[in-house]
Amino acid sequence: MTRRIAELLRSGQPDESVTIQGWVRTxxxxxxxxxxxxxxxxxxxxxxxxxxxxxxxxxxxxxxxNTGASVEVSGVLVASQGKGQRIELKASSxxxxxxxxxxxxPLQKKRHSFEFLRTIGHLRSRTNTLGAVFRVRxxxxxxxxxxxxxRDFLWIHAPIITANDCEGAGELFTxxxxxxxxxxxxDNQEIDFSQDFFGRRAYLTVSGQLEAEVMxxxxxxxxxxxxxxxxxxxxxxxxxxxxxMVEPEMAFCDLKGDMDLAEEFLKYIFNWVLEKCxxxxxxxxxxxxxxxxxxxxxxxxxxFERITYxxxxxxxxxxxxxxxxxxxxxxDLQSEHERYLSEDLFKKPVIVSDYPVGIKxxxxxxxxxxxxxxxxxxxxxxxxxxxxxSQREERLDVLEKRIRNQGMNPEDLWWYLDLRRYGTVxxxxxxxxxxxxxxxxxxxxxxRDVIPFPRTPLSAEF
Ligand code: 4AD
Ligand code: MG
Numbered sequence: 242m243t244r245r246i247a248e249l250l251r252s253g254q255p256d257e258s259v260t261i262q263g264w265v266r267t268x269x270x271x272x273x274x275x276x277x278x279x280x281x282x283x284x285x286x287x288x289x290x291x292x293x294x295x296x297x298x299x300x301x302x303x304x305x306x307n308t309g310a311s312v313e314v315s316g317v318l319v320a321s322q323g324k325g326q327r328i329e330l331k332a333s334s335x336x337x338x339x340x341x342x343x344x345x346x347p348l349q350k351k352r353h354s355f356e357f358l359r360t361i362g363h364l365r366s367r368t369n370t371l372g373a374v375f376r377v378r379x380x381x382x383x384x385x386x387x388x389x390x391x392r393d394f395l396w397i398h399a400p401i402i403t404a405n406d407c408e409g410a411g412e413l414f415t416x417x418x419x420x421x422x423x424x425x426x427x428d429n430q431e432i433d434f435s436q437d438f439f440g441r442r443a444y445l446t447v448s449g450q451l452e453a454e455v456m457x458x459x460x461x462x463x464x465x466x467x468x469x470x471x472x473x474x475x476x477x478x479x480x481x482x483x484x485x486m487v488e489p490e491m492a493f494c495d496l497k498g499d500m501d502l503a504e505e506f507l508k509y510i511f512n513w514v515l516e517k518c519x520x521x522x523x524x525x526x527x528x529x530x531x532x533x534x535x536x537x538x539x540x541x542x543x544x545f546e547r548i549t550y551x552x553x554x555x556x557x558x559x560x561x562x563x564x565x566x567x568x569x570x571x572x573d574l575q576s577e578h579e580r581y582l583s584e585d586l587f588k589k590p591v592i593v594s595d596y597p598v599g600i601k602x603x604x605x606x607x608x609x610x611x612x613x614x615x616x617x618x619x620x621x622x623x624x625x626x627x628x629x630x631s632q633r634e635e636r637l638d639v640l641e642k643r644i645r646n647q648g649m650n651p652e653d654l655w656w657y658l659d660l661r662r663y664g665t666v667x668x669x670x671x672x673x674x675x676x677x678x679x680x681x682x683x684x685x686x687x688x689r690d691v692i693p694f695p696r697t698p699l700s701a702e703f
Contacts, residue, residue, distance in 0.1 A: 243313075247283035253318050253328050260315040261288060261330065264367065265341075268306050277306050279314060282366075285373055285520050289321065289329040290314050302335050308349060309341030309367070355690050362694060362703035370529070373521035374691050377514055378679045384513035385466060385487055385675075388506055394462040394489060399449025401468065404441055405654070407451050408602050409647055412471045413444040414482075445470035448672060450604070451657055453490035454633060457668055458660050464489040466675075474698050478687045479576070479624060481676060483696040490670035496606075496615040496632040499669035500592050503619055503628050504545050506673070507590065511537045514682055522682075530684025536622065537682070539589055546591040550574075550613065553582060553593050560586075573600045579618075579625035590627075591620045603643045605631040617671070624681050630671020637661040 244259045253259065263281030273294045280287035296302065306312065316332040323329070343349065347361055348368060358365040365371045389396065406413055418438040419425065425433040434442040449465035456463045465488040473480065489502065515522060515537055526534045548556070557568045557578055562585070566575040574593070583591045594617040595608060605614035619628035634640040640661055644651045651658060679691040689695040694703050 245283040246279070246281045246286075246288045249288060249318070249328070250284060250286055250326075255318055255320045255328065257318045258316070259318060259330065260313060261290075262313045263287070263311070265306050265308055265310045265312060267308065268303075270303065275303055275306075277312075279312060280367075280372075282372060284376075285369060285524055286326070289323070289326050290316070290332050290335075291319075291329055292332050292335065296332060296335065302337060305337045305340045306335070307341055307343045307346070309346045311338040312336065313338065355687060359689060359695070366693065369524065371690065373518075373524050374679065374683055374685060375693065376521050377518050377525075377683055378691060380514045380517045381510055381675070381679055381682065382466070383517075384510045385506075387513070388509045389462075389464045389489065392462070394464050395456070395460045397449075397453060397456045397460075397463045397465055399446065399452040399465040399467060399488075401446055401470075402439075402443050403446040403452075404439070404443055405451055406444070407446070407448040407604075409649065410447070410473075410602075412447060412473045414470050414472045416443050416445060447471055448486065449488050450490065450670065450672065453488050453670060454604075454657070454660060454668065457490040457492045457670070458664065458666070461492045462489070476698055477576075478689075479677060479680070481688055481692060481695055481697060484688075484692070485675035487673040487675055488670060490668065492666050492668045494632075494669040495667055496594060496617060496669060499630050499632060499671055500547065500594065500617050503592070503617070503630065503671050503673075504590075507619070507628075507678070508541050510678060511540045511682065515541075525683045525685075529686075533682070533684040536684075543589055545619070546587040546589060547594065548582075548591060549594050550596045553578075553591075556582065556586065571597050571599060574618075576625040579620040580623065583620040583625075584622040588622065590622070593618050593620060601631070603647045603649065604633050604640070606634045607639055607643065615669075619671075621677075621681050623684075624677050626674075627677045627681060628671050628673045630669065632667065632669040635661060635665045635667050637665070 243262050246261055246263060249259060261279060263279040266278045266280045266287050269276045275292045277290045278287040279290055313336040314330060314332050315334045316330045318328050319331050321327060321329040348364060366375060402416060425436045427433045446469055448469055449467060453463055453465050468483055469486045470483050472482065522534060554570050562581055564577050568578055595613040596616045598607060598612060598614050601614050601616050605616045607614055615632035617630055618626050621627040634643060637658060641651045644654060676688050676691050680688055685691050689697060
């Protein structure tokens with residue numbers, strides 16, 4: 242049976258006969274023998290393989306063992322003489338599945354820019370950095386399920402196709418099977434979506450929250466974890482058109498409970514990844530951002546700062562720092578403001594709560610002052626907003642008014658309002674941007690480099 246390299250590096254013993262499969266990372270030829278490093282993606286480190294010139298077809302095989310070639314190697318594990326590894330594999334047979342022409346295979350140099358690697362999105366996962374990113378991403382996803390499953394939350398699968406704009410921000414991708422060359426029109430010359438596939442206009446979802454609320458009214462505590470889509474034309478290092486979101490929703494929960502869960506949740510993820518991916522995290526600390534390990538420890542061991550929006554505005558108005566965007570009570574915080582608060586002022590995550598009603602979505606619960614809503618954002622150093630959440634408006638009359646005030650029609654959301662008609666309860670939830678937490682964890686500067694196939698404006702090739 243073939244063994245995975247991570248497992249061999251952990252627990253393989255000298256004299257064991259093993260077979261491995263993977264891709265050649267490096268080759269070093271010496272007199273009478275050669276070393277290759279084989280990587281199968283299971284860990285950052287590959288396994289060093291020693292090839293002696295008495296191997297069958299030594300010369301021919303060696304010519305094909307270039308960086309990128311796929312191989313199967315059988316042999317015996319031996320204690321390594323060299324530095325840097327505990328064991329190595331003394332090959333008794335080598336099979337090359339596919340070679341990789343050194344003249345054209347692009348991953349020859351040790352280091353490439355991330356911009357260049359994005360142009361070879363089909364190959365970049367074979368590099369050390371992207372390999373480490375996707376192992377950490379996997380660990381984050383596992384941590385998320387573990388966290389909620391331990392707490393009896395039900396994982397629900399929210400639809401990707403929806404008729405609702407949950408955030409009310411109009412950043413929706415329409416999906417249609419109408420003939421774009423001959424679009425049916427209504428009498429007043431609007432597109433007639435009643436003739437479309439779903440008999441109404443449909444979109445890719447921006448959030449699974451409304452469906453999560455439905456399910457929370459049956460299962461108390463639920464979470465979604467799936468892809469969401471936003472057609473915002475923002476070319477930043479923190480925005481994707483397709484990203485994954487985690488959205489817990491809790492019945493019988495208020496804003497304080499929501500903030501407590503968000504904080505506990507982030508700490509859990511960081512702790513998990515430090516435990517499961519020490520080698521990858523060490524790599525990020527050495528090569529990408531020498532503060533990531535300290536940041537992780539800081540997250541795990543300290544309480545997040547909690548301030549209201551009104552307090553945040555006062556702090557932003559007090560500072561000498563010059564911002565590009567104006568800031569005053571009633572305006573939304575821009576990422577420069579969010580970063581100032583978390584990165585420079587408090588030097589740790591900050592939870593800002595109770596935002597003005599005018600800048601937040603219709604479903605957030607109106608506070609008694611009638612000027613603010615029970616919203617909260619978790620702001621992280623370097624990233625800015627990483628979590629956005631709120632207590633939901635559970636009062637039918639108030640909710641109907643909010644929907645109307647935002648220019649929406651309550652009848653379109655009759656089923657959402659039914660949740661307030663039948664057995665309504667105080668409830669709350671939040672959304673974590675999954676890629677942003679992977680970015681935060683790894684120190685990767687651009688969100689395009691923490692998702693295998695980034696979708697951004699003008700970019701969807703791979
Ligand atoms: O703050 P947002 O828009 O909140 C919601 O969608 C709520 N329905 C969540 C809820 O209460 N259940 O988005 C939540 C998070 C943001 O804090 C951010 O981390 C991430 O999703 N996010 C993005 N990540 C990558 N690319 C984008 N374009 C993103 N837009 C939001
Ligand atoms: Mg938000």
